[in-house]
Amino acid sequence: MTHHVACIGAGFVGGPLGVIIAYQCPTIRVSVVDKDQGRIDAWNSTSPPFYEPGLEDLLATIRQRTIESSGPLEDFERQSIENNLSALQQAQSNLQFSTDVNSAIQEADIIFLCVDTPTRSSGSGKGCAPDLTNVQSAVRTIAQVANSNKIVVEKSTIPCGTSAMLRDLLHACSCHQVRFEVLSNPEFMSEGNAIADLLSPARVLIGSQQTPAGRDAAEVLAALYRKWIPPASILTMDCWSSELAKLAANAMLAQRISNVNSLSAICEATNANVDSVAVACGFDPRIGSHMLQSGIGWGGSCFQKDILDLVYIARSLNLDHIANYWASVIEMNDYQQNRFLQRVVSCMYGSVAGRMISVLGFTFKENTSDTNNSPAISVVKGLLDEGAIVSIYDPMAPSSQILATLRLPEAELERLQICQSPYEACYSADAIIVGTGWDEFRTSSEHPVAEPYLTMNGTNSASLTPPLEKPGRLDWTQIVYRMREPKFVFDGRNVLDGEFLAKLGCRYVRVGSASAWDTVGPSNNKIYV
Incomplete structure (x- = not known):
């Protein structure tokens, strides 16, 4: 049974994930930890470090639940707690934001890796491969600090095969006689809709090593999610498939936007209307209407990074045609933005x-x-x-x-x-x-x-x-x-x-x-x- 969950990384992935688990599972302690003191201070204030619809309301609900669960309070005591969020965090809350990474690791049963994996800016794979420095640093810390068995969950988007590397690193660097199971559990949150995506996800993927211990660990994580997610929406598979599915999903979504944007160029050069074309295509149930809105291009932290990762994997496997195919999705997006700018100047x-x-x-x-x-x-x-x-x-x-x-x-x-x-x-x-x-x-x-x-x-x-x-x-x-x-x-x-x-x-x-x-x-x- 899970008693304590830790999220390493208090950014867009780790912060909302910790909030949702704490909200849905009042009996489970949740620690969201990060080395960035400023970020943690923001989480412990009334204004999170970034805007996400519904996030502040959930935080307020959790904190109000903490006040109410602490028993009857005089008005002046309640006001004191409400005005002092540090005191509030200590008032039996099941959600903590802290820079104390080591304590969170030692106490947690499940540890979610939610650290940033930017595209490499130098060295092998520069401009395509993800930089796993933050992931490896977090894993080394887990290995050195953990004094009991842990389930380590890849939540950050990482290359295929990373779970095996992390498993080896954990056991090689471990300072205690403990067992680690590594799971792949990619996030599918859409910025601007993250809370809804976490509360009612289309699917939850759990990849594990195909061994009895690996499947048992996957079941522990699945049991946590089943507290608010229908079992039919939780899919279990091997780690490679789970890791690749995340990259493929984002690549396909970006490709879909680039598809309609490519048609917008033809429409502008003729008397066609891209909205009419998109509606006509969207009526086909094999295509559907979702994400067929044309514009100046897609952006964000995930699409380009994940496509570049897919391109890097394909090139590493000597699949150059596949790499070029997915690279063209990014090229089309860049072209759309430049074309829009040139149209402004031309007009x-x-x-x-x-x-x-x-x-x-x-x-x-x-x-x-x-x-x-x-x-x-x-x-x-x-x-x-x-x-x-x-x-x-x-x-x-x-x-x-x-x-x-x-x-x-x-x-x-x-x-x-x-x-x-x-x-x-x-x-x-x-x-x-x-x-x-x-x-x-x-x-x-x-x-x-x-x-x-x-x-x-x-x-x-x-x-x-x-x-x-x-x-x-x-x-x-x-x-x-x-x-x-x-x-x-x-x-x-x-x-x-x-x-x-x-x-x-x-x-x-x-x-x-x-x-x-x-x-x-x-x-x-x-x-x-």
């Missing part, structure tokens, strides 16, 4: 030098604060390289994170502004680019085309924060009114109502549809410069 009469361009959204997708490999990165850098003046607004990515992601030279920083509101970002813009499909950016045909108003403040300048027509949504009437002529809106996520914006006087350009403002193509109504 704006071949030059954006000195033009003010607003980028709405910088995270790689909506409902997350992750900016890793965001398509907006290449768009912003490309615009700056073309001489544009760029303003950025994102509701969840802080300025410091955006700057750290871009890593711009000083000369380009002078032409970049990170804004605290979309109205500030779009004020006097020559063009607006929607880089992320945040709900607040969306339009609908329900919005009336009202006479624009212009309020004045004490400094005799226009107010940048007018009241919204709809709570949480932008007032596009006011956004467009404050733009400079000619007013371009480039919809990189196809989330805007083009007809509505056209009535406001915009030159609207979307992915996967020909535009009157394109300067190339067969359409007779296009403008050539």
Whole structure:
């Protein structure tokens, strides 16, 4: 029976996983540990280190459950605990965030490896193979500290065959006479939907060594998951298959997006509409409609890294045709981003030098604060390289994170502004680019085309924060009114109502549809410069 679970790594994988286990299994102690004190401090505050819908609510529920389980409290005592999360963590909570890695290892029955596995930046496999330095470091620590039998679970995405390597490393470095069983249990969380994915996963994979001890360990982990996941959704297999299935799943999802994006290029060069094409294809039950939304490309921490890992494996096995096939998925994504940038420049009469361009959204997708490999990165850098003046607004990515992601030279920083509101970002813009499909950016045909108003403040300048027509949504009437002529809106996520914006006087350009403002193509109504 499992009494204590540890998650090594308090990032996007380990943090939410620990929260869900603690939430679903009140009798099991959960320790989420990390060497990064700042990250742990964030987890022990009221604001986790990253945004994920539902995460803060679950943390609050667990902490409130802790207060209630501690028995009757006087009002002043309850207020004291609620204001002091460190005290709260000690009040019989089954969820702990700490930097004490050794204690977590010693006390845990099951240890989840949730550390980062970035792509190698040097050495053999540079640019493709994953860097297992963090994984190996964690495993060596487990081997040296563990004083009782442990089940070690690969949660991080790792290459095929890693479980065997970790098993050998654990036994070779062990300082005590203990047994280790290594399982593969890849995560299938989608950023922005991680909590729902953990609460109701489509499937849970558990790979084990095909021995009695390996199968027993797999059953222990399966029993933990069965506390909230239907048994039919838990699949057991060998470690190699489980490890490869994770890479294959992400590669296929990225490939699906690249498929529809490749069709968007054909649609823009003709009079076809990529949304209509996607709907027609999606009606075929063998294809389905999921993830057929065209845009400026995919991003995030997983897709590119996992495809590169798959490419590396194929090349290592001398399967060059297979490697080239999967590498082309990344090439198509890069091409889509570059093509979008060139279309912006082309529509704006071949030059954006000195033009003010607003980028709405910088995270790689909506409902997350992750900016890793965001398509907006290449768009912003490309615009700056073309001489544009760029303003950025994102509701969840802080300025410091955006700057750290871009890593711009000083000369380009002078032409970049990170804004605290979309109205500030779009004020006097020559063009607006929607880089992320945040709900607040969306339009609908329900919005009336009202006479624009212009309020004045004490400094005799226009107010940048007018009241919204709809709570949480932008007032596009006011956004467009404050733009400079000619007013371009480039919809990189196809989330805007083009007809509505056209009535406001915009030159609207979307992915996967020909535009009157394109300067190339067969359409007779296009403008050539």
